[in-house]
Amino acid sequence: MQQISSTRWESMRYFIETYGCQMNKAESAAMEVDFRDRGWSRANEAEEADLVMINTCSVRITAENRAWGRVAHYAAKKKIRLFTLIVTGCMAERMKAEMIARQPAIDFVLGNFQKQSLGRILDSVSSGNGVAIIDETPVFSFAGSHWEEGSFRSFLPIMHGCDNFCSYCIVPHVRGREVSRSLESVLEEVDALAARGVREITLLGQNVNSWHWEQYGQILLFPDLLKAVADRARNGAIGRIRFISSHPKDLSDETIAVIAKDPLLAKHIHLCIQHGSDRILGAMNRKYTSGFYMDLVDRMRKAIPDLSLSTDILMGFPGETEEDVQDTLSLMAKARFAYAYMYHYNPREGTPAATLPDQIPDIVKKERLARVIALQKELTRAAMKSFIGRGFEVLVEGPSSKNPDELLARTDHDMMVVFSGDKRHIGNFARVRLLSLRGNTFKAEEVR
Ligand code: SF4
Known part of the structure; x- marks a missing residue:
């Protein structure tokens, strides 16, 4: 059982920093579903958030050092304003006791086998009752949804x-x-x-x-x-x-x-x-x-x-x-x-x-x-x-960041392609022919 402060927030917003592998990204997306289901909204900046979560990686010591740096950064911010700080992911799993002892600014350390407890923590934070129970016998459970809002x-x-x-x-x-x-x-x-x-x-x-x-x-x-x-x-x-x-x-x-x-x-x-x-x-x-x-x-x-x-x-x-x-x-x-x-x-x-x-x-x-x-x-x-001149079906992801008049898409082979096309293609498949290469991105034309 861990204690949180009993302050009640008016409007609940969260901010998640995710480090490491695709599994961490998928699990952050799943936790965002928990936030959304409880009426929370995503803050654009950590400074605006009522709750900051750091989803950590342990694969290299440099990743852990970086996470300690981020925790110290938010610990300093907590001296200026109140918000809840959660550390989750592999580092939380590996050194839970050390994290709690070393950094009292952390409100919850949520290991890989405890993420199903997030909903209870959020209820506790938003109700301001000050206490959340985290499973004492952790088990891994798959979240039901890993959809990132707006993503194809x-x-x-x-x-x-x-x-x-x-x-x-x-x-x-x-x-x-x-x-x-x-x-x-x-x-x-x-x-x-x-x-x-x-x-x-x-x-x-x-x-x-x-x-x-x-x-x-x-x-x-x-x-x-x-x-x-x-x-x-x-x-x-x-x-x-x-x-x-x-x-x-x-x-x-x-x-x-x-x-x-x-x-x-x-x-x-x-x-x-x-x-x-x-x-x-x-x-x-x-x-x-x-x-x-x-x-x-x-x-x-x-x-x-x-x-x-x-x-x-x-x-x-x-x-x-x-x-x-x-x-x-x-x-x-x-x-x-x-x-x-x-x-x-x-x-x-x-x-x-x-x-x-x-x-x-x-x-x-x-x-x-x-x-x-x-x-x-x-x-x-x-x-x-060797692909130049060939035709590919591509999934159109959105406007190109370098030229908003062009669309950015990805082939079956995971290659990036830009081409001029109707914005209605975004989120759908289109047929293109690869014309030339710019860095690691192909320039293409739409074919029908
Ligand atoms: S031990 Fe690590 S590197 Fe080896 S297969 Fe498992 S996850 Fe991959």
Whole structure:
């Protein structure tokens, strides 16, 4: 049980700062639904809000340091005016006791397994009764809606947690073991999102491929879910389905076959490789080899000739040698990733890799990462140039921020496109032909 001050506010407004991964973004969107359901409105600035929430990330120490900075910032503001301060997310899960002890300005610390208590906190804050009970036995529960107001694209979490325990990753320690969301609940949210005007959904989880659900004595697996979601989406106006993240060891041939066959499933897969050296993949506990990964890529490209593949790459893992770097560069060239999220390793307290010997000096990590980024830039450019002249169906997201007379849209392959077109296209699909490339955005013309 935690205490809050008993001040009653006239008009209740909230402000959320979200850091970290897509799961945090989806969960912030779900918590906004809780706020809206209780009549709260979103404040444009934190300074105008009756309640500020920081949804934190623990994946890197820099993310946690940043969150501490934001907490200190709001603690200073609370000396000038009254508002409620909530810290949630992975950092709240990882260091709940420390947060409460170190920063008394925080009114509530809400771990990943307690977000269902938010409604009770809001009722308590708005009624001014001063007290809210937070579950003492936390369990993870999926929110019913993750729709961000006004958006045509939405995340739809289908599972939570991770059983993989990669040696550098804090996620299984702060998000817990894998839990799948029921098929019924996923399909209900598909219907609800379609009714809200959503046109593209991204099924979300730390490892979506391990989704499973038992129904009428039968175990349903991820490809069954993809088929069911696509069939349900076809009833509404949803025209595109994506999913992230996929662990290579769990991406089955059945899943590849479903993607190849169903036009609603985006022909783009984000498949984290992390490294090109088998020795480093072993030390990372990734549970596959570079050969296994490339074999999977070959099978995917045979089944889905138009496939666009993206990845994550982590350089500078403890013990990495120049030969390991060369293995990574060579795998990247073979895999021809359309784009990649590239990082250098930073020890994460609480993970096995943080205690490994042979930590790589920062300057070396940065130099290796720079070479990986330079190669990926070339690969991305070559992949993008090969699309010029081709026709694509795009989802129109809104006016371009650089030129409001143009529309900004996104292809099935997750590429950004601008073109001159009727504003009535916003929130709908349009057909375009790619004409040229400006940075990472295509210039296109509408075709009918
Ligand atoms: S698969 Fe590995 S990197 Fe991804 S969340 Fe699980 S432990 Fe972390």
